[in-house]
Amino acid sequence: MTPAKRVFDVAGALAIGLVLSPLILGLALVILVRDGRPVLYRAERMRTPDDGFLLWKFRTMRVAANDSGVSGGDKKARITSTGRFLRRTRLDELPQLWNILRGDISFVGPRPPLRRYVERFPDLYARVLRARPGVTGLATLAFHRTEERLLAACNTAEETEAVYCRRCVPRKARLDMIYARRRSLCFDVKLMFATVFRRVSLH
Numbered sequence: 001m002t003p004a005k006r007v008f009d010v011a012g013a014l015a016i017g018l019v020l021s022p023l024i025l026g027l028a029l030v031i032l033v034r035d036g037r038p039v040l041y042r043a044e045r046m047r048t049p050d051d052g053f054l055l056w057k058f059r060t061m062r063v064a065a066n067d068s069g070v071s072g073g074d075k076k077a078r079i080t081s082t083g084r085f086l087r088r089t090r091l092d093e094l095p096q097l098w099n100i101l102r103g104d105i106s107f108v109g110p111r112p113p114l115r116r117y118v119e120r121f122p123d124l125y126a127r128v129l130r131a132r133p134g135v136t137g138l139a140t141l142a143f144h145r146t147e148e149r150l151l152a153a154c155n156t157a158e159e160t161e162a163v164y165c166r167r168c169v170p171r172k173a174r175l176d177m178i179y180a181r182r183r184s185l186c187f188d189v190k191l192m193f194a195t196v197f198r199r200v201s202l203h
Contacts, residue, residue: 001106001132004185009107013100024094027086031058035080038063040095045112047133049126052115053104056095060086069116070168072151072160090195096135108188109134110176121169128176131183136195139175147172 017024031039041059044052060083061075079087086092099105105112112133118125147168154160179187 002185005106005132005188006103008185008188009100012107013097017097017101020094023091027058027091027094031082034082035059035062044115045133046115046118046125046129047104047112048129049118049122053099053102053112055104055112056098058086058092058095059083060092069157069161070114070151070164072154072157072163074154074157074160076152093135100135104133106132106134106188107136108179108183108191109137110172110179111137111140117165117169120165121173124169124173127180128173131176131180136191137176138179138191139172141191141194142175143168143172 028039038059041057041061042054043057045055047053060080061071061078062080064078067075083092096105100107109132110128113125113128118129147164150163150167151160154163179191
């Protein structure tokens with residue numbers, strides 16, 4: 001990560017956190033009242049192929065023991081009504097401002113993967129994670145809805161795992177490597193605006 005990108009991340013996270021602090025506190029209170037504790041969901045993600053960290057989100061699902069893997073149709077029944085709204089609007093990711101301030105992730109980059117997938121595809125993620133992971137990115141914008149549709153059709157954890165590894169991991173990695181070749185502060189700003197307006201163009 002370049003010094004300019006790090007300064008941009010810190011300044012942006014502080015500014016957004018300050019402006020949106022009433023919304024963040026309000027959402028935390030809604031989750032607490034409607035769904036109880038814990039308000040936040042923390043799970044290990046990978047910053048590099050060898051270095052993990054705890055990624056923060058607002059909790060959107062009922063707690064289950066031994067939860068693992070990505071979310072597919074097999075977990076749909078656990079999503080709370082509050083969680084559906086948070087996921088649809090991506091407001092569940094606001095706590096990741098803390099991860100940006102810590103330097104775990106950037107605003108823009110590949111989505112930080114679970115350790116299990118890094119260990120399963122070490123060569124692939126060795127290339128993807130040369131860029132600092134981010135809250136949003138080219139793969140997130142271009143493939144997120146397709147990934148949701150593919151995984152939503154899965155009825156078991158085993159099916160979700162197979163579809164994710166076979167159809168999602170390689171396609172997202174290709175997009176992440178396109179981003180790595182084109183990354184710049186201007187491209188990052190373009191992707192951030194595209195995230196807000198839910199559209200992406202490679203031109």
